[in-house]
Amino acid sequence: MSESQSNAAPPPGSGPPAGDGALPAPAREIGAGYAFTGPALDLGALVWDGACRPDAPVRLPLTVLNRHGLVAGATGTGKTKTLQLIAEQLSAQGVPVFLADVKGDLSGISAPGEPGERVRARAAEVGQAWEPGGCPTEFYALGGLGHGVPLRATVTSFGPVLLAKVLRLNRTQEQSLGLVFHYADGKGLELVDLKDLRAVVAFLVSEEGKGELTSIGGLSSATAGVILRALTAFEQQGAGVFFGEPEFDTGEFLRVSAEGLGTVSLLELPAVQDRPQLFSTFLMWLLADLYHDLPEVGDLDRPKLVFFFDEAHLLFTGASTAFLEAITQTVRLIRSKGVGVFFVTQTPKDVPAEVLGQLGNRVQHALRAFTPEDQKALRATVRTFPRSPYDLEELLTSLGTGEAVVTVLGESGAPTPVAATRLRAPESLMGPVPADALDAAVRGSALYGRYAQAVDRESAYEKLNARAPTPAPEPVREPAPAPDAPAGTGTGRERAEPSLVDQVVGSGVFTSLTRSLGTQLGREISRSLFGTARRR
Template sequence: MTTPTTPDAARAIAQGYAFTGPALDLGALLWDGRCLPDASVRVPLGMLSRHGLVAGATGTGKTKTLQLIAEQLSAQGVPVFLADVKGDLSGVSAPGAAGDRVARRAAEVGQDWSPQGCPAEFYALGGIGPGIPVRATVTSFGPVLFSKVLGLNTTQEQSLGLIFHYADGKGLELVDLKDLRAVVAFLTSEEGKGELKGIGGISPATAGVILRSLTAFEAEGAGPFFGEPEFDTAELLRTTEGGGRGTVSVLELAAVQDRPRLFSTFLMWLLADLFEDLPEVGDLDRPKLVFFLDEAHLLFTGASRAFLEAITQTVRLIRSKGVGIFFVTQTPKDVPAEVLGQLGNRVQHALRAFTPEDAKALKATVRTFPTSPYDLEELLTGLGTGEAVVTVLSENGAPTPVAATRLRAPRSLMGPVAPEALDAAVKGSARYARYAQAVDRESAYERLSERPTPTPTPMPAPAPATRKREERPGEEPGVVEQVMGSGVFQSLARSVGTQIGREISRSLFGTSKRRRRR
């Protein structure tokens, strides 16, 4: 509620945020240099699945904003996923620390502040860093995402897709990196040339580039990220006993900051996997899950057209599965226009205009906001830490008026928890025992490397490469050639229609579609 002395424009803005249903409190309206604690700026809970953007220059408070939204979602029973790139979000699990700054902010915005942490689980890619290991099999990761992490061009990406198609059809399970390397190595070998020609005319040179990129990728230490047990993304949908509070899943990425292409692509695998598993639900009164992708520009750096199209399609469609995505980055221009157009909620922190390029970006950002009584160009460069320009979707789906906002203080700890507390939380989790130990079972590498075994059944006619070998008496056949001619491999090739042998159905990202027990 505003007072009679509040200007008409400010009252009209405040009225735009007076929702009747459940909503999250972002802060209080700023007008003419004053904070109006009775004029709350809010976002309807049901609109959090319409995606959003949290943007602003370094040090303006983006991390605290996503923490503020995340803890309120958890309190409303909505699970949350946080990509913690800088390693400063583990504090969401612990009660905040009272102090003069927090008390002053709470008084300014009319917040009844008390410390409270959220139920949280901590994960780490491949177990590198503090967290329960998160792994994916190469098969489920798929060729489009793999092309992104390997830095392949469009032609090479298409060729990798055909290689996955070949492995799928032959029942060669791609569990870890050595499996994919074994398949590509076979197809580039003398013995595999015939097979290579049979899967779409991939040139040996292109296959060789893929193999070298894969070998270099493995040498960089990427192996632990791929394998089994594969992470079940259903873990991200958990709530506390009785569904009271949503679990905050924090993916700790600080230990792999030097591999941004890998971890940003892994985040898209998580989304793609959820997209394939979750049923259509339409509009809900609250989301099933909300993702916060920090340093979101890393998703799009060096991305192929196919990758960008897949992201756009996923963002567009996953809303109907009840999943919201918030991109957290420095400027809106970090996010492609096709993706930006899908984002209904926006919290824009201060922007800097120190260079002509900055000034140009500022003007472009101002043009993306609805018409406003504020001088947004001046306002966006003058906002303080913990202040932002907000516009969200109202309960009827229309954009709310642009509101300069002083944001609330998070109730959880604004900073990381102690390392020993984080380690105890990880090892005390019920999920730690399930995912901690890697499993290396028989898959494509072992099948292509194993020695032939005697078989009583007649051997089929040899492949051309094998025939050429047999015409050279006294020369021993190669290992891969022996495998291709063995009963084991022939049995494997005939296994189309079985759980392992049938071709895998793939999604927008080329990820495999797997049925999960929900």
């Protein structure tokens, strides 16, 4: 799709007959609210009195996409196709896009679409000159679990706040984990993977290490036991592969092709659907890392990146107050760095009010109202829209697949009128590409050689193992969990054989080493709102 095609209004009368010619006054007023002068994305055509009006296109200005947005709707109402439609037009405008492919059906954005009767009918209805076309696409997978280039983060970079969420620690345990990271940062201890973190936690509750944190509160044996058990359970679920090196550089998401098209970065997630806390929190790490690295640029004529945060409700479920505050502040501030964020979920009530208030662009698909709880959510959703000539409560339950209620920020920053919209058909393939084609695309990527092979270089754990010739200490009893320990972490006082880490951290060599590691490496760590960091 060319820029001229994207910006041109559909010719009047190119769809089926709609009403009696001229738009009624209320519809004309709505249509005027979307008559922008600058570059914009074409979402679809206005629907009024049940008829689609291709002479009243509904559009989204490119300049306001860093003001964030929401794509919501019940399952099966067309949210995925809306993401695809927006992403391919952004790519055509030279804007890179990040998409999380939760269901495994978005890889088709890399290939031209297939014409068919339904596509032709939809294009005719909305006045769309449909032409098949794919986008330049990079495929990723968390830790290599899937077809894409592996995305990994070091434990140091992931930080204590996000790690506490995936480990499901309570507030007290999260604060204790923060002390562990603070100590490791200050001593230059490299937390590359989870075994490095276990070693430091074990040291800080050993006889030699107990005094290290005394001045800032210390680490109780009970809390350390909870953290160590949570880490072990986390690894047993196979999550350890997400942490390590080479660590992914989120700057890769900002690439533009030689032809000036924005690259679509597609993160495949079906392989980790049974770990929703992990993948939603990992997406937040990617966003926080971008915020940490990007310079302030203010308002641009087009964003540097648009980041779609799918299954957004998983991010907020069970989140602590501190975590929600960090999300709110990150979303508020990242717009000045040229990044737009779209949250994708079922209803606006899935998103906290503090975050929802910052989402200026809204595409609301149909909602179901089968239960009293559904009806309550429907009324709450209606109250989040500007006043409208539509009966929104009725409209939102009667929208068809591929239809939505839209309101966006205009070029002046003011909200546009609410518009019932029949959305355009994506021009890329609406479905997954074959697995062999996907594998070939991944192996042909310039990033494959950079990130595919995991590296287990010498870090804290290995250094300590190499310097620990002392005999094993006597077996110790595992401390009982604190009253604030999460359910299921165990309550028995079981006798255990000492591990190699126990032997290492119990040695005087380890104590001497950790006390001498206040290096420049440690001093160069600075942490973001989420506690994320990179060693520079």
